[in-house]
Amino acid sequence: MTPRVTPASPRPDVSALLQPGGIVAAYQPVVRLRDDEVVGYEALARMTATPERGPDAWLRMAEEQGIRAELEVACLHAAVLHGLPPDDQLLFVNLSPSLLGDERVVAALEPVAHRLVLEVSEHVQVADYDVLARHLADWQDRGTLVAVDDTGSGYASLRHVLRLAPNFIKLDKSLVDGVDHDRSLRALVVSFVAFARESGASVVAEGVETRDQLAALRDAGVHLAQGYLLGRPGEGWLSPVRRARSLRLEHCATVAEVGEAVCEHLEALGVMPSLYVERDGLLRCVAQRGLWQVLDGLSPGAGITGQAYGSNTLLVVEDVATAQHYLEAIPGVVAEACTPIRVDDRAVGALNIDSTRPLQPADVDELRRCGELVGERLATLHVDRDSGPLARLVAATIRLERATTEADIADVLLDAASEITDMSTAVLVRPHDDGRPPTAVVRGPLRAAILGIDVLELAALVEYVSASRSCYSAGDDGAVGMVGTDGLRQAGIRSVVVVPIRPATNEPGLLAVASTRRKQLHTDTIELLELLATQAAARLETLAHIAALRRQATEDPLTGLGNRAAFNEALDAWQRLRIVGAVAVFDVDDFKRVNDTFGHLEGDSMLSRLADAFRTVVRPGDGVFRLGGDEFAVLLPEATAHEARSVGDRIQLAASTVLESRGAGISVGVATVGVDRSVEEAMRDADRHLYEAKRARAEFTSLQHPRH
Numbered sequence: 001m002t003p004r005v006t007p008a009s010p011r012p013d014v015s016a017l018l019q020p021g022g023i024v025a026a027y028q029p030v031v032r033l034r035d036d037e038v039v040g041y042e043a044l045a046r047m048t049a050t051p052e053r054g055p056d057a058w059l060r061m062a063e064e065q066g067i068r069a070e071l072e073v074a075c076l077h078a079a080v081l082h083g084l085p086p087d088d089q090l091l092f093v094n095l096s097p098s099l100l101g102d103e104r105v106v107a108a109l110e111p112v113a114h115r116l117v118l119e120v121s122e123h124v125q126v127a128d129y130d131v132l133a134r135h136l137a138d139w140q141d142r143g144t145l146v147a148v149d150d151t152g153s154g155y156a157s158l159r160h161v162l163r164l165a166p167n168f169i170k171l172d173k174s175l176v177d178g179v180d181h182d183r184s185l186r187a188l189v190v191s192f193v194a195f196a197r198e199s200g201a202s203v204v205a206e207g208v209e210t211r212d213q214l215a216a217l218r219d220a221g222v223h224l225a226q227g228y229l230l231g232r233p234g235e236g237w238l239s240p241v242r243r244a245r246s247l248r249l250e251h252c253a254t255v256a257e258v259g260e261a262v263c264e265h266l267e268a269l270g271v272m273p274s275l276y277v278e279r280d281g282l283l284r285c286v287a288q289r290g291l292w293q294v295l296d297g298l299s300p301g302a303g304i305t306g307q308a309y310g311s312n313t314l315l316v317v318e319d320v321a322t323a324q325h326y327l328e329a330i331p332g333v334v335a336e337a338c339t340p341i342r343v344d345d346r347a348v349g350a351l352n353i354d355s356t357r358p359l360q361p362a363d364v365d366e367l368r369r370c371g372e373l374v375g376e377r378l379a380t381l382h383v384d385r386d387s388g389p390l391a392r393l394v395a396a397t398i399r400l401e402r403a404t405t406e407a408d409i410a411d412v413l414l415d416a417a418s419e420i421t422d423m424s425t426a427v428l429v430r431p432h433d434d435g436r437p438p439t440a441v442v443r444g445p446l447r448a449a450i451l452g453i454d455v456l457e458l459a460a461l462v463e464y465v466s467a468s469r470s471c472y473s474a475g476d477d478g479a480v481g482m483v484g485t486d487g488l489r490q491a492g493i494r495s496v497v498v499v500p501i502r503p504a505t506n507e508p509g510l511l512a513v514a515s516t517r518r519k520q521l522h523t524d525t526i527e528l529l530e531l532l533a534t535q536a537a538a539r540l541e542t543l544a545h546i547a548a549l550r551r552q553a554t555e556d557p558l559t560g561l562g563n564r565a566a567f568n569e570a571l572d573a574w575q576r577l578r579i580v581g582a583v584a585v586f587d588v589d590d591f592k593r594v595n596d597t598f599g600h601l602e603g604d605s606m607l608s609r610l611a612d613a614f615r616t617v618v619r620p621g622d623g624v625f626r627l628g629g630d631e632f633a634v635l636l637p638e639a640t641a642h643e644a645r646s647v648g649d650r651i652q653l654a655a656s657t658v659l660e661s662r663g664a665g666i667s668v669g670v671a672t673v674g675v676d677r678s679v680e681e682a683m684r685d686a687d688r689h690l691y692e693a694k695r696a697r698a699e700f701t702s703l704q705h706p707r708h
Helices: 013-019 055-064 067-078 103-115 129-141 157-162 183-199 211-220 255-267 303-311 362-383 389-402 404-421 446-451 457-461 486-490 521-552 563-577 591-598 599-618 639-662 679-704
Strands: 023-032 038-045 092-097 116-123 145-150 168-171 202-205 272-279 282-288 315-317 335-343 346-355 423-430 439-443 497-501 509-515 581-589 623-628 631-637 665-673
Touching: 013 055, 013 067, 013 446, 023 067, 038 055, 038 067, 038 581, 055 067, 055 631, 067 092, 067 103, 092 103, 103 116, 103 486, 116 129, 129 145, 129 157, 145 157, 183 202, 183 211, 211 404, 255 272, 255 282, 255 346, 255 362, 255 404, 255 486, 272 303, 272 362, 282 303, 303 315, 303 335, 303 346, 335 362, 346 362, 404 423, 404 439, 404 509, 404 521, 423 446, 423 457, 439 446, 439 457, 457 509, 497 521, 509 521, 521 563, 563 623, 563 639, 581 591, 581 639, 581 679, 591 639, 599 623, 599 631, 631 639, 639 665, 665 679
Parallel strands: 038 092, 092 116, 116 145, 145 168, 168 202
Antiparallel strands: 023 038, 272 282, 272 346, 315 335, 335 346, 423 439, 423 509, 497 509, 581 631, 581 665, 623 631
């Protein structure tokens, strides 16, 4: 008997799906785990033909029938039929890598490209990553983001992720299924999260179906998730059941993640938030929303943000037009509020909101609450500041910008040089322009040993490195030492770096670091030290220019005394600080006759000698000024009336040694400044006494030499 053969079922005709209505799209929400907000929807194809099969099965049959590309393009048309999701949410669509450059795909997706996420699956092997990268770059130029789909299930997962550098890494459902009880799977998920954090991507977990899975994913730091637990696919933009919106920071592992979370949360209020954290004495912006440009590196006290940080108090500015410290960086802002971020009651940063509408009490309350949550999270992170050599150089450069004296610069250099090189002792040798021998400033455990070396020997090292930017030991104790380093080696130093400091207009000095440990020094570290020395030289040059300009503005060029501007500045300080003491004003009598008789050069010489004489009779701390012409003044802080008259007498006596030979003299007026007499009143009294003295001297002279 011949067996009956059952005929095979006919293969479905895939081309029927290409007709209108053959494919419809369902949209599944993608939820941000930190606050349960929907950030986008994935478009999932649903085929209406029979028999009922999943999209993957239909795509395999389409490939067998040679129309896979046509079917994928039809799926894309169905995905974008409803346009884009609301509220700037993203639209995720799947696409084979081979179709990224297809003109039909471009035509279908270009209208929504600015809020599109292209999911490139790992299930399809990539033949040429360079071609794929070029096509992805074209989409990224349109504003499209990239996701690697099904990570952990297909071809060469890590290679795929590394080569594509996606914005999103979508974990396959196979990784999610056991993440709540399988330690190995959890470790793998954590590793993807760590990688994403370093590369600036976000991790999306697919197929989340249980609360235990969701809790494990939150603990692993996963950013986004989708699945039946969070929302089933629907015909439109159906959001999952929403809980009261709350800021969740417990899964933020870095300061940057905390900043992103709190700024995303506050942006929903319709404001422009920014989070600043103090670093090296400046407020650095770690996250912001809604701002095209950012004011970064704010000094404490600068702007409303700096004011809130510096005062450690919440500040609310209802009208920025009337705010004294407001820094305008964004047009249209009408109100601003800022709260300090506190850790152990100490301000470590500031959370700010700018608003183009009036701020409501609820806005300020939420800002305050978020600031408290950020402070609590930062207190638990224990994130070490970047303390590498480059970070130390940056910190030192900032401190150098604030240095106002050579002593300040020395402090920065000595601290930073030791930190950058990890060597125990730093030395700064500074020359003097007035012919005095150079001086050495040493900080560290080898201070006594180095100060025992002749400073001229140390200073001579500048000449030996004049043709180079540095000189350092090579780590060989038995090798021949450089000329001029015998003293260092005899002091037990086994490692040393010498870097010259060369201001453009001053004598060069040197910066050196030393250690009794043998240390293998590397060029990258030496270059940082050279750059530090260059920055210090530039700051020294700047201070020298500032000092020269100040001398030019406040010093009389003929006598070297303070000029009238310096005198007025000193008077203002006396009045502001309520200084008591005395003021003496005096001028040369018959000075015109000296110029007419002996010439102006002799008159100038006499004024210069007169200034030298005045310097010898005033007390340390007294100020001597040339007000102009032959007029002078002395300010005598804390002087009594008796002491002031005594100084006036000494001034007259000193002046007589200069003036008598030229037939000139001096008149002095003295008055005291006290609690019952202001500086202005004292100046009027001193002027009155001066002119009384001049009249008395003139009358005396006329009696001695009557006219006939």
